[in-house]
Amino acid sequence: MTAPQAAAEGRDTFPKLLIANARERGHLPASREKEYGIWQSWSWAEVAGETRAMALGLIALGLEPGQRVAIIGTNRPHLYWSMVAAQMAGAIPVPLYQDSVAEEMAYVLDHAEARFVIAEDQEQVDKVLSVVDRLPNLAQVIYLDPRGLRNYDHTALHALSDVCAEGRAAESRLARELDQRIAAGKGSDVCVMLYTSGTTGKPKGVVLTHDNILITARASAGFDRLTDTDSMLAYLPMAWVGDFIFSMGQAYVTGFCVACPESAETMLSDLKELGPTYFFAPPRIFETLLTTLMIRMEDASPLKRRMFHFFVGVARRVAAARKAHETPSAADRLLYALGELLVYGPLKNNLGLSRVRVGYTAGEAIGPDLFEFYRSIGVNLKQLYGQTEASVFITQHPDDAVELESVGVPTPGVEIRIDEATGEVFYRSPGVFQEYFKSPEATAETKDAEGWVATGDAGFFDQRSGQLRILDRAKDVGRLADGSLFAPKYIENKLKFYPNILEAVVFGDGRPSCMAFVNIDLMAVGNWAERNNIAYSSYQELAAHPRVYEMIERNIEETNRSLADDPMLSGCQITRFLVLHKELDADDGELTRTRKVRRRIIAEKFADLIDALYGGKDSIYTETEVTYEDGRKGKIRATLEIRDVKTFPRAEAARQAA
């Protein structure tokens, strides 16, 4: 459907789409939420009614077209509806990350000039109220969950249920005004403003129109043939563009049902109960699922354990054969069918993946073992490559050509160009954002006059499959002192595929060799420690344990061996490493809210450790400031051991491999 066609049919904005959905599939479920232990559902007709009441209430409170409404909270149907309600009133929703501290929130609320805030609960209201004197534009705060807020000053504070009741009561008075505002909306209007978590510097407000979101959602939903019988679980932050595209864009375009978990902690059991057909998760969720599964398998009876390992082996063989476009042997095909009955089926059911028709992962590189595992047991897991600035979709895997190393073919409507000098990937699509809010310089830096957007990633098209391969951040790709190529993320990802390593940061640009910081995975290493009778009281203590060091050293050695084989990156072998005394944390600014490493900040903060690495010391004493969840600060002191690792010349690696 083209933009003019959508406009003609009254499907060019979210409010109009909602009305259309209520008309065409009013009885089908649109939203679900688990509350009081039971799944509650709302049909499209009910959602349209609720949203309309909310929009009338917002107008009654004085919301004007063009103003911005910040939405802060976890995934809740009411908060999703409130975004459309704001759009109905002509305003622009700005979802915020619910786990950001008051300081970060103050920046975004102020920068977006938010007029209204719709917050989930007391925790969020408290954060907003604590910085309210710095927000001259803020007029009203609305909350969803009244608990603990009863005795607050309600002059500029309202319960969402009251706002809705107010709206219903004002139907006769404000209905015409609302209908006019809905009818006046057009595809080129701003639909949403999403703040990027920002690997560097302050967050930027990405302005996206209804056309951006809806055209991209239509194209990508068509690519995977999503329909209104599909369902998904919305559990990723509402402020993230992906959630907006999946749980709002694609859901409104196709009419499928979006379910919200009971709480963040119950997400995995809710997933199991729900059995969605469309599922997105960053690699770390798939990893958590597999890690918990493996830990439980360790405790299973010997018979079950044997069965599990045997059939997983079968699945691997069958998957490998299929990938090579060969037919697996008859015996393997029979065993695979038996395995589906005895192992894969129950396993997928337990993970909540048995109905998944389309599964996506993105955001970080996914480990080969992990990826192959899910695919081999019959989960259609694919990768996509996207950005906030593109309304997510740039490339995605087609069902019949999924390969780990690449990120797929361009989504319908997307053009891609690779810069010949730098290798940077550029794209142009209907989903390309309008601008960064209030920063024309940043917009001009990213988007050129012809609409081409720089991804900041270096990559190339694989000649064989015609799919895009991404190497690393273009600005992170550097050179070692001897001039050989240095792609830190590539190495870090290799390291992170070891279950013991949660995060790794590799240094080496302009240096004689590569050296690394490592974060151990407390769950995996902790489990190992338990089985080996190693007592520890904290992350710090476990991280400094000599046997943990030995384990990590072995992992790095193996990585070096595989790197030695790579003609491009054999110079990137890690010569020395240390295990950090604290987990890298978004609260300390070391990671982004989406858990990406902020290389520069880490390099500054731990400058003493880097000096010690390259200075050849065996150990280093350090003090680090940490921020607790409630915003207070403290200090961690530690003496860290530094170890050398064996590296391999190319020839030796080849010999050992043989």
Add this chain to the structure above:
Amino acid sequence: MSLPPTAEAAADDQTYAVVEEEHGLSPRRVGPVVMDIRNITLRFGGVVAIKDISFDIREGEIRAIIGPNGAGKSSMLNVINGFYHPQEGEIWFRGEKRGSMKPHEIAKQGIARTFQNIALFKGMTTLDNIMTGRLTKMRRNMFWQAVWSGPAEAEEIEHREKVEKIIDFLEIQHIRKTPVGRLPYGLQKRVELGRALAAEPQLLLLDEPMAGMNVEEKEDMSRFILDVNEEFGTTIALIEHDMGVVMDISDRVVVLDYGRKIGDGTPDEVRTNQDVIDAYLGVAHD
């Protein structure tokens, strides 16, 4: 300045309002006296655990009982709870003098409690443990519950709904079906609070709700106690060692030492009371 003897003050609502005003108590929240404890003395053989103690608890307030180890705090709670029977003194609950009662009879009156050493059924799930708190509210006899159809089923659904609301309130959905023996200490404490809440108490007794918790768990627990008080209007009497917590969340504090009452009043008054300071920091003997 300390409060006038509140038993008398309660008789006169006018005086009461003035006193409240003076002490910055919010008259909106705190109502008349619900429990009046008069001249209680409790002995175990020759040991005097509590000696001639009087204080009261008002509707809707958070009342703390503090004191050094062995001061008689838990004994006092056990007296209120009906577990111990004092040799002397009277307890008036909602304007009626209480005779000798068994703990379960007192539970039916609307007084629920938690314990210093968690007393949950370790092998049962969180849900089932909180369900046991509804026991005093169940009307059907064992026969109907065993058959579990018709009226007993309808009743269980009704109770389950109440319990689910508590689970939601305490944010423990993720451990609904987990046996409590497997839960960490802080969560077990929360489940115990949930069980006490399930009885829909008018007066909730908490015996060291924060013992053995880290700072974050204590903050969570404080929040829950305040929310219970605010949302359900439940009157709360609690024993606690952590002074910071007590001073932050309670409306009035009574201080015991060696079974005697040495202070009573708002946190600020108690903090500046010389006897209290001496009891906690020790006093020079010269």
